Amino acid sequence: MGSRTPNHSYQDRKDDGIQQSIANSGGEPSGSHLSRDGDGCLGDGAAADDSDDDAEAGVAPLDASNSPKTATEAQKKKKKKKKSKKKKTPLQQSWPPRVPLDDIYPSGDFAEGEIQHYTKIATSTAEQRYLARIHEQADENFLKNYRKAAEVHRQARKWAQEFAKPGQTLINIAEGIEDTVRALLANSGLETGDCLKSGMGFPTGLCLNNETAHYTPNPGHKDVVLKYEDVMKVDFGVHINGWIVDSAFTMHFDPTYDNLIAAAKDATNTGIKETGIDVRICDISAAIQEAMESYEVEIKGKTFPVKSVKNITAHNIAQWHIHAGKSIPFIKNKDQTKLEEGEVIAIETFGTTGRGWLADDDGIYGYSLIQDAPLSVNLPLHSAKKLHKTIRENFSTIPFCRRYLERLGVERYLAGMNSLVSNGIVEAYKPLVDSDGSYTAQFEHTLLLREQHKEVLSRGDDY
């Protein structure tokens, strides 16, 4: 999910139709085979550890189906089989993915993201480094949960990449992603407070062509059907305990747009490479712009330079806050603010064939509770008071859309919502569009700036 600038400035899946083997026979998470292109390297031994753990958790003997040669052997086999029966055979992911990840990886050791070493040596003081480590120490499951959320993201987007074909509707794509995320987290989010434990990190964004960010299908609206010529940004978040994996990609079917997609992918990977502890925002921005604007796209015989979009930015993430205050533009600037150890950073970039300036479009993307909104407000409408309570109990400051509200059974909320917005309790987000007829592309990853290296949590073998 992009942060709007303030106004002052394909897989080798065996398609058997039912089962899809995301884990290999050792139960190793798919995310452990990462980054075959970048200069990053894999961490040492984490993937191997996973396999070991899963083997201990009980892998059915490989030769279980072979017929034993002798009676004694048969007896031995029988005994063996009985013994292993008590152990659980690791589950394979279904298609569509519906098996909770905790059932597939009972050890809880999810693959680490792509490890990239810093290009510059950090000069953080000991005190800064101590503070940075606090949130990891305060919650021993911080990293485990973050890697799990990333694996949920990878599996959900893999489904989307197969399912989203021309002729499909945006609502089916959005709901399919959301159903997958909730199933893999083993949390339907339907009981009061469940959405606070884990779930969608923000409304699933599905933006076509010049629609650039913050569009999601709303209930009761006409279905939008995906077309061959469409360029679709898919931006969704997965959170566990308020820590959000924010990651996005762009899908297209017409090779006309190959270069536009390549530009945004390159710009995002360049931004990731540049990111580090004590690195200044202006340096990341400059590198992003240079990569993005080295591309051009030919559409129907006319050549368009790819431009960086100016008024939306990458951002840091804090617990319960998709945007935690730092903004990283995709254009040159003089912001000397530095990134710090321990920070979670969403590096995203948007490239466009249009003006490079986003305007509000009609409609609503979603809402979020404003961080310091007063707990008790004198609201004229009873429905507004009730809605305020529902939002606090189910979303806190996590952005949500009308569909997320309606699946909780909330009805006739529009007047109440308008009241919350006008009273400064809730912020409403509108879809953001570039000029008519233009095309935009986006890629995004969530990174953790760890002490020795950055971990690109959401990296997969797709992007």
Ligand SMILES: [Co+2]
């Ligand atoms: Co984002």
